[in-house]
Amino acid sequence: MAGIGIVGAGISGLTLALRLRQRGVETTLYCERDAAAMRASRLPSTVARMGHTQARERELGSEHYRDPASLMRTAKLSIKGEPPLEFTANVAEPFHAVDFRLLIPAFMDDFAARGGEIRVVDKAPDAAQVDRWSREHELMVVAAGRRSVAELFPRDPGRSPFDRPQRxxxxxxxxxxxxxxxxxxxxxxxxxxxxxxxxxxxxxxxxxxxxxxxxxxxxxxxxxxxxxxxxxxxxxxxxxxxxxxxxxxxxxxxxxxxxxxxxxxxVTPTVRHAVAELPSGRIALAIGDAWITNDPITGQGANLGSACAWIAADAIAAGGPYDAAFGRATEERMWEAAAPVTDWTNAFLQPPADHVLRLLVAATTRQDLADLVLSLFSDPPYAWSVLSSPEQVGRIVDGGGERLYDRV
Missing domain, CATH: 3.30.9.40 (D-Amino Acid Oxidase; Chain A, domain 2)
Known part of the structure; x- marks a missing residue:
């Protein structure tokens, strides 16, 4: 039986694949397009990757396209009004944006060069195909896909407050x-x-x-x-x-x-159940967009996908059995990273709370607060602990603020 099968060659699937190869786990990647076809495709997204995501890429030895002109060390916020509310901030670690038609093929080339197997399929797999593949592998991980996602991983209503797109x-x-x-x-x-x-x-x-x-x-x-x-x-x-x-x-x-x-x-913001039991008797685990689809309003989709893929990779590398209990335990570990991102993103789709406006107004006259606010994008757990708490905002605004880069 040939190790782990991964469906989907986005940032989640490839971060998982590269990390598993680094940990010595045999891995097969199933995708609809090879690297050449990906390079010639339509724009898939406009993603900015934050510091922690870039740090994982460095650890994998997969840093690419580091043009200095694309490294964002400052960020500007402007809210329309008379007068506008606006400020410029320094971020703790530069944001980095690369067209995924360049970055994803580079990751695919890295994976293949390190002994990973890539199988290109002619159409998006359905649940039956994932089950057939599972007979060759100890575990199937689904990181992308249309038919298989809808069929295998139902929406979790307790974690999905919206039933239609908000943007x-x-x-x-x-x-x-x-x-x-x-x-x-x-x-x-x-x-x-x-x-x-x-x-x-x-x-x-x-x-x-x-x-x-x-x-x-x-x-x-x-x-x-x-x-x-x-x-x-x-x-x-x-x-x-x-x-x-x-x-x-x-x-x-x-x-x-x-x-x-x-x-x-x-995009309809959706959290799905991450574990499916297959007719083969094995399970499929969802990560990335197959598990959670957040609106890009906070720029966290690819960053969360990378973080959860890393968590899943280390859980897999620790060894099986890869049964339903393993899947549920891995889902809960991933949810610790995903919950603050999901809650923060869903909150930003609504009008801002009074205490959030208070923090933004204070940031227009204090550089320490401006730096803090824009650097929150690099630390979602801390971001949500601040933005969800009037008391925390009050302590920061009244107590002189704090610098996020003292935390990293």
């Missing part, structure tokens, strides 16, 4: 925007959010912009615009809802890289 998403890669090495987070109350980051792409470093539109609001227009007209429509929306970002646009040069560099859709 309509439009992400794209653009020329003609000042390539400042800073992350930009712009909020237009009751309308949505606009996030911008410098990203390494096939054309060098460009601007990745993610528009999070509250359904029915003016930002949703971008999701219905022809790709040729997206830049013009977006520029008008930036002027109205993210004016600081609009100031950095060269209107004569502002354009999408191409039609494949635009991604549109919507």
């Amino acid at each position: 309509v998403l439009t992400a794209g890669l653009y020329r003609g925007l000042d390539l400042e090495a800073a992350f930009s987070y712009n909020i237009s109350g009751g309308v949505g959010e606009i996030l911008r980051a410098p990203m390494v792409t096939r054309e060098g470093v460009v601007s990745a912009i993610l528009v999070e539109a509250i359904p029915g609001g003016p930002l949703e227009e971008l999701s219905r615009t022809s790709w040729q007209d997206v830049p013009g429509t977006l520029l008008g929306l930036l002027r109205e809802h993210a004016p600081r970002l609009a100031e950095r646009v060269d209107t004569a040069a502002f354009e999408l890289l191409g039609p494949d560099d635009l991604l549109r859709g919507a």
